[in-house]
Amino acid sequence: MKNQIESLYQKSKKEEKLIIGLMSGTSMDGLDIALSSFKGSGSETEIKLLHFKTxxxxDNFRQQVKSIFSKKTVDLEMVCLMNEQIALTHAKLINEAIAEWGYHNEDIDFIASHGQTIYHAPKSLHGQEGLPNGTLQIGDGDHIAVNTGIITLSDFRQKHIAAGGEGAPLAVYGDYLIFSKQGEDRIMLNIGGIANYTYLPGDLSASKVFSTDVGPGNTLMDQYVQQHFEGLYYDKDAAIALAGKVNVQLLKELLANDFFAADFPKTTGPELFSMDYLEKAQKASGTAALAKEDVMATLCHFSAQGIIGSIKRALRDLSKPVLYLSGGGMHNPLLFSLLQAELPEVVFKTTSDLEVNPDAKEAVLFALLANETICGSQIYFGERQGVPSVCMGKISLPK
Structure with a gap:
């Protein structure tokens, strides 16, 4: 143990660290693996994305995860087994990526693993008096560390909740350090399963920074495609949605949820925006027999309206902000065109313009959180509810 602690200490002092960040989101389309070099920490952080792959x-693994994902009632034995199985699967994919990129495992200083969220339960969703915010990500860090031989940080969201947050979104911490720029108001919009954004003020004031979930990104569209279009996991190029027409009654019912009017910051997940949510909206709007293509068109507009409404609320005091897109949803041409049409005052770019692959952004951000913890740093955002100034991630040693 002493040698392991000494190794951790020596790595923390290195001028340049190689850190692999991992992200497996609610879409479960694969494991994002990003290898980045880090110099410094805090506001002095220098990051270079070296390699990225998904x-x-x-199919069998995906179905196993889905069997325990976002369900109030699950097989506890399966949860127990998948905690290990997810970690072993991730470790295998990491080892393959390291070899593919021409490195040896001993070249890598740390792994930052988000794990796989199987349930997210902030108070605003569970509504059970006397119970705290909760979230659960599985894919045990010890198993990753042992099977890769690399010090692993994991389970980042628990510290956020322990310190008064809701466990999400965590993007604010990395976005502030990596992407803030003097003189430019920025909105960092990530459209994953759930859409979220971070507002970065041009005066660099940490007390004005905030990050919030805004509603579904891809989650409802992906769930619907997987349920109704055999062999498909998502609506590539919005082909299905573009073949349909928006149903105004269904769209109105989908938007009739208190979440959209709630104050920022807020968090949500597929626990709310599920197939059950859609079915109830269809029943209430009398659209149960709606053509599948029309449902997809409406779901795409639903995601767009959630994003547009929340950004317009943030823009009230901004003149010409720049919005930087990332996440799988940015590849949906219909969704992107809807955002552009409804937000003409916004300049649209992607994080590629900031030298970060948009698909790699979340994995890179978790690597940054690991770097901050290893360096002993914490980012201060003022005394605000929901944005605690803490280091995050539990450390697992390989031996």
Missing amino acids: GDYT
Whole structure:
């Protein structure tokens, strides 16, 4: 143990660290693996993305995860087994990526693993008096560390909740350090399963920074495609949605949820925006027999309206902000065109313009959180509810 602690200490003092960040989101389309070099910490952080890939999941593995994902009632034995199985699968994909990129495992200083969220339960969603915010990500860090031989940081969201947050979104911490720029108001919009954004003021004031979930990004569209279009996991190029027409009654019912009027910051997940949510909206709007293409068109507009409404609320005091897109949803041409049409005052770019692959952004951000913890740093955002100034991530040693 002493040698392991000494190794951790020596790595923390290195001028340049190589850190692999991992992200497996609610879409479960694979494991995002990003290798980045880090110099410094805090506001002095210098990051260079060296390599990125998405490791493919097998259909069987994906179905195993889905069997325990976002369900109030699950097989606890399966939860127990998948905690290990997810970690072993991720470790295998990491080892393959390291070899593919021409490195040896001993070249890598740290792994930052988000794990796989299987349930997210902030008070605003569970509504059970006397119970705290909760979230659960599985894919045990010890198993990753042992099977890669690399010190691993994991389970980042628990510290956020312990310190008064809701466990999400965590993007604010990395966005502020990596992407803030004097003189430019920025909105960092990530459209994953759930859409969220971080507002970065041009005066660099940390007390004005905030990050919030805004509603569904891809989650409802992906769930619907997987349920109704055999062999498809998502609506590539919005082909299905573009073949349909928006149903105004259904769209109105989908938007009739208190979440959209709630104050920022807020968090949500597929626990709310599920197939059950859609079915109830269809029943209430009398659209249960709606053509599948029309449902997809409406779901795409639903995601767009959630994003547009929340950004317009943030823009009240801004003249010409720049919005930087990332996440899988940015590749949806219909969704992107809807955002552009409804937000003409916004300049649209992607994080590629900031030298970060948009698909790699979340994995890079978790690597940054690991770097901050290893360096002993914490980012201060003022005394605000929901944005605690803490280091995050539990440390697992390989031996």
